[in-house]
Amino acid sequence: MLIAILVTVMLIVIITTIQQLYETAFQHASERLTETVGSQAQLIESITFSALEGKAKPYSAETEATALALLLNTYKDHRGFGDTGEFALAKQINGNIEFLLGHLHTSPDNIHNQTRLYQYENVAIPMQLALAGKSGTLVTEDYRGVQVLAAYQPIKLLNYGIVAKIDLAEFRKPFIRASVISISIGVILIFIGAIGFHLITTPLLNRIHRSEYRMRLLLNSTADGVFGINIAGHCTFTNIAGLKLFGYSEKKLLLGKPLVEVLKQPELSGVYADDTSVQTILKAFQATQKDLHYEIPLSDQSDRNFIAEIRLSPIVKDDRCIGAVILIADITQQREAQAQKLLARTVYENIEEGIIVTNANTEIVSVNSAFQQITGYQQEEVLGRNPRFLKSGQQDQSFYASMWQQIIKEGCWKGVIWNKKKSGEIIPLWSSISSVKNPAGKITHFVGAISDISALKAKEEMLEHMAHHDPLTGLPNRLLLDARFELSLQNSARRNSKLAVLFIDLDYFKEINDQYGHKAGDQLLIETAQRLRKLLREEDTVSRLGGDEFVILLPDINNTTSALELAEKIKQSIKRNFTTEDGLTLKVDSSIGIALYPDHGRDTSSLLSRADHAMYIAKKKGKNCISFFQYDNTDETD
Known part of the structure; x- marks a missing residue:
């Protein structure tokens, strides 16, 4: 052509x-x-x-x-x-x-x-x-x-x-010949020129076509809607994403239309959601002819509302603005995700549980405020460190190996970890540790939630103490005595050693209670418990069974003399005067019965029963006496 x-x-x-x-x-x-x-x-x-x-x-x-x-x-x-x-x-x-x-x-x-x-x-x-x-x-x-x-x-x-x-x-x-020659030369030159033009322009045109193709491909492959407008604000071009974003099927439905008709906005109580209209944006661009950025609510042809991010950039030709390119992105999910992230961050920072996040190499990448309050460490002090620096030493390596094995295998572990605070205080932490995996199933992070259960542990210990100790004297009760008794019997049987049980009853305690009241009697019992503790070894146990009766368990004694010597010290200690808070001076004696393992029995019930019987014999003999159990019911007194 x-x-x-x-x-x-x-x-x-x-x-x-x-x-x-x-x-x-x-x-x-x-x-x-x-x-x-x-x-x-x-x-x-x-x-x-x-x-x-x-x-x-x-x-x-x-x-x-x-x-x-x-x-x-x-x-x-x-x-x-x-x-x-x-x-x-x-x-x-x-x-x-x-x-x-x-x-x-x-x-x-x-x-x-x-x-x-x-x-x-x-x-x-x-x-x-x-x-x-x-x-x-x-x-x-x-x-x-x-x-x-x-x-x-x-x-x-x-x-x-x-x-x-x-x-x-x-x-x-000559004119005809000149015409023929001129036309021939002209045709040849045109042909040569056409070939040269073809050789020169074909690569350029191919590059232009490829460039146009890439531009169209880029324009239509982007997820954002791209619109062109002239300086009057009428739509001059768009891409496929722009059509989909607003629910149009063909470009001709958009081209030539004012942008304010293409970008519909939902109305809330008569005003737009953020009080910024498309018309306002266009006027601002026409006035400034500079890059602009807005976020406004829009709606498509089906009245689906969404939050749109709008960016306008001027189209300049010969130093004159002739229109603008507008990028419109649906950022509804992004803004909702940001809101969720902000909510999660708020919860993260305000939850009472301490949160610790590590990477796959168990290096700390984040902790919340509660963690800092619980441990005493600030975030900058722990970032990049392995949480093992919090170990208290109260749990051995096998505990941690089992814990990590369960985390890796099952993805979660819950239990109590005793950790050390920055102050050096050791506290029990109820901990929940979970692994975080990417879509490929590879662990990327570990998240731990910790709660200081020191108060709870204290309550548990108090309840356990109350369940196993006498509330007045703090001495082990019958339940704890039985447990220790069974353990001592097992050890004695294994070691082939002796064990002694001393059953103690205070003489004249009832008279003091009747004469001076229960308060004075309670103070006497408390003081008696304290005197008994001072006389015992660490492995010995003294228990109050109730009233004025006490039982002492002496494991691993060498002979009966050891039990008799301790009984004598106890008798002398109790014999000393007691002074109450009110200044009263009280005096009691004690009757003590002794039974030996394995001589007088091989179980708790038998030994306690025979020590009680021996104490009863000591009282019959006039009180303030010590008596060993004998099968013929005869007495041995000191």
Whole structure:
């Protein structure tokens, strides 16, 4: 198509140019031919005048013949010029035209081949005009029927006419040849130019096409809606995402529409959600013609509301803003996620449980405020460290190995870990540790939640103490005594050692209670418990069974003497005066019964029963006595 246009333009230019040159050359040729005819006419008159030797008219036939012979002899070798040009000489006889020179193209060797044209023949018009006394040029047909350019002029001296003519074909030949050459050269140059243009522009066009393709691909592959507007705010282009975002099926439904009609906004109580309208945005852009950024609520064709992030960038051409490119993204999920993240962060920072987050290498990456309050460590002090620095040493390596094995295998572990605070205080922490995995199933983080259960542990210990200890004296009760008794029996059986049980009853305690009241009696029992503790080894146990009865368990004794010596110390200790808070001085004695393992029994019940029986024997003997159990019910006293 481009080549055809170039060829057409070239032809028009060449033809117009050659036509202008032809017309100019034709005018010059006519003038030169006229000059030639005129000069030939003057030449003939000069020759004739010389031949006539100044004779006056009328000339005789002989005189004219002499002049004609001289003329013919002169034109013998000069009848023509150029390839087709020739002269014609004629006179008029009785209204007819008689050509005096033979036609060059019909009688090239016979100059005397004369031709007579009779009157009224519509031929030899130039000669007729010359014989009529006129001069000039015209285009006509000659005796051959060929178009020629002829110049004519009369020869007044002889009443002759002379015509000089040349074929138009000869005149046109160089112009035709020039046209052919010019057109050929032009076509060749156009062809070469077209090939060069093709070779040069094809890669450029290919790059442009590839660039346009990539731009279209990029434009249509982005998830954001892209819109173009002119300076008046009308939509000029969009991408596929833009159509989908607002529920349009075709671009033609959008193109040319005002942006305020494309970007619909939901209304809440008569105002937009953030009091910013699309019209306001457009006015701001038209006023500033700079990059702008907004977040506003929009709705699509189905009235689905969403939060849109809008970015406007100006389109500048020749230092003049002609429109804008608008990127619109649906950030509803992003904003909801941010709200959820903010909520989670708020919970994270305000929850009472301490939260600790580590990476897959168990290096701490985050802790919350509760963690800092519980442990006493600030976040900057723990970031990048392994949580093992919190270990208290109260749990061995097997505990931690089992814990991590369960976390890796099951993804979660719960239990109590005893950790050390920054102050050095050891506290029990109820801990829940979970692993976090990515979609590929690889662990990326560990999250631990800890709660300080020191108060709970204290309550548990208090309850456990209350369950196993006498509430008045703090001594182990019967339940704890039985447990320790069983353990001691097992150890004694394994070691083949002796064990002694001392059953103690306070003498005259009932009288003190009756006389001074339960408060005084309680104080006496408390003081008694304290005196008994001071006399025992660490592995020994003293228990209050109730009322004024106490039991002492002595494991791993070497002989009965050890039990007897301790019983004597106990008796002497209890015998000392007691002073109450009210300043009362109280005095009691004690009766003590002793039973031995394995001599008097091999179980708790038997040994306690026989020690009680021995104590009963000691009381019968007058109180303030010590008695060993004997199967024959006889007494041994100290």
